[in-house]
Amino acid sequence: MLLSVRGLRRLHLAASFDLVSGECVALRGPSGAGKTQLLRALADLDPNEGAVLLEGTASEAIPAPLWRGRVVYLAAEPGWWADTVGEHFPSWSSAAALAERLGLPAACGVWPIQQLSTGERLRLALVRALVSVPPPGPRVLLLDEPTAGLDEVAKAAAEALIAERRAATGMGVLWVTHDATQAGRVARRWLLVRNGLLEESPAPP
Amino acid sequence: MTYIQLNALDLALPALLVVLNGTLSVALQLGLERQLAAAALRMVVQLALVGYVLRVLFELGSPCWTGVAALVMVAAAAHEIGARQARPLARGRAFGLGAGCALAAAGSVTALALLTQIRPEPWYDPHYALPLLGMVLGNTMTGIALGLDALTTGAVRDRAAIEARLALGATRQVAMLPVTRAALRAGSMPIVNSMAVAGLVSLPGMMTGQILAGAEPVEAAKYQILIMFLIAGGTGLGTVAAVLGGVYLLSDGRHRLRLDRLGARKNAA
Structure with a gap:
């Protein structure tokens, strides 16, 4: 089992589920249901109760920075701490190829963050999540509406990139989306947050 | 005189x-x-x-009563440090941090001056100890208050950036480095400014007081230079200790940003 979640509690939400290697599970639910809270708790960014195990090892048994290097959370509104794009990557040369695949020019490494559009920020943050953590890279990727506001071409490119990475490395993905068609496209299993509980859904909800 | x-x-x-x-x-x-x-x-x-x-x-001239007076001064400084924050650390953390850092920094610097440079007899003579502590403490308090305010407001403002780094496996020290640096600069700015303009734009208060009381200007200047060094030392030590302590209190052992430990927003005095 790649990721096991047992009785995870954060605020008004309780969750138990499993994720196998290479699997993508779509997570849906109304705004304010606690989807983001769940992803943050899985990345151990907020105090929480319950057990989260990565390949059998509980999160508390692993130093938090190491845990987050394996269970990587990508926020819906990603943050930036330096002035230019390239400064946010360990090495821009390794990131440039992925940025190009998502429809950005390789030269965007020198662009100032202030001038980026929302769509550019989302795509660059996705690349950052894939290349910034130490090898072997993310084991689980927690995506919070990673393609919200992207055009169809960019959306398809992002979906393809993530699918490819899953197939190549066995990375698992928990994907929050409000788009039912996308949920059907990217995942074969669907989870629904309802009344503070996480339920399996037989079809894209 | x-x-x-x-x-x-x-x-x-x-x-x-x-x-x-x-x-x-x-x-x-x-x-x-x-x-x-x-x-x-x-x-x-x-x-x-x-x-x-x-x-x-x-x-x-009692060491006990001099000590009590010093502690009252430190407690008042710690209270002011909390009162000057837009969003202070809650549940007495701001007071505890302010009191601890102000006492350690201003106390050690004042003791150093009393024991090595001024050397009154006895060393705790309240004539020297209390005014000296007051001057160092007042400036240390300002440095700590500005430093902590810059740290907490910076952490709230840059929350997304800090958590983006944490989410990529950075430690709390690395993730909070930019706000930590800004806070240390903010806390050190007043003493750097006042040293730079001392004697040129402003005649510092103690020197002015000594001159008004009839002291020889060159002697008064020497005293003032000593005091400025002491103030710079106390402010630097106190600000660094308070800001690093603040980083520690604003995060936890699992390297999470804990903005829930900040009190409600209020208007800074």
Whole structure:
């Protein structure tokens, strides 16, 4: 089992589920249901109760920075701490190829963050999540509406990139989306947050 | 030493200047007149009282009572440090951090000066110990208050950036480095400024006091230089300790940003 979640509690939400290697599970639910809270708790960014195990090892048994290097959370509104794009990557040369695949020019490494559009920020943050953590890279990727506001071409490119990475490395993905068609496209299993509980859904909800 | 004594009328006349400020506040609708009146009144009462308190402490010359006075001063500084934060650390953390850092920094610097440079007999002579501590403590307090305020407001403002780094496996020290640096700069700025302009733009208060009391200007300048070094040392140590302590309290052992440990937003005084 790649990721096991047992009785995870954060605020008004309780969750138990499993994720196998290479699997993508779509997570849906109304705004304010606690989807983001769940992803943050899985990345151990907020105090929480319950057990989260990565390949059998509980999160508390692993130093938090190491845990987050394996269970990587990508926020819906990603943050930036330096002035230019390239400064946010360990090495821009390794990131440039992925940025190009998502429809950005390789030269965007020198662009100032202030001038980026929302769509550019989302795509660059996705690349950052894939290349910034130490090898072997993310084991689980927690995506919070990673393609919200992207055009169809960019959306398809992002979906393809993530699918490819899953197939190549066995990375698992928990994907929050409000788009039912996308949920059907990217995942074969669907989870629904309802009344503070996480339920399996037989079809894209 | 001879100096010109002041009587009550000598103080009443300049008090009119504060009344003038209040009148301007009313005329310009700044809404500051109440605060101004309260602050002026507090200043008069506190200074008058401290005059009498110091007279008693000097007569006693007791190490115990000098120590008690020093602790009261530190507690007042810690209270002010909390009061000057837009969003202070909650549940007494701001007071505890402020008191601990102000006491350690201002206390050690003052003790150093008493034991090695000024060397009064006995070393804790309240004539020297209390004014010296007061000057160092007042500036250390300002440094700590500015540093902590910059840290907490920076952490709230840059939350997304800090958590983006944490989410990529950075430690809390690395993730909070930019706000930590900004906070240390903010806390150190006043003392850097006042050292840079001392004697050029401003004649520092203690030197002015000594000159008014009849001291030789060159001797007064030497004292002032010593005090400036002490203040710089105390402010630097206190600000670094408080800001690093603040980083520690604003995060936890699992390297999470804990903004829930901040109190409710209020308007900084």
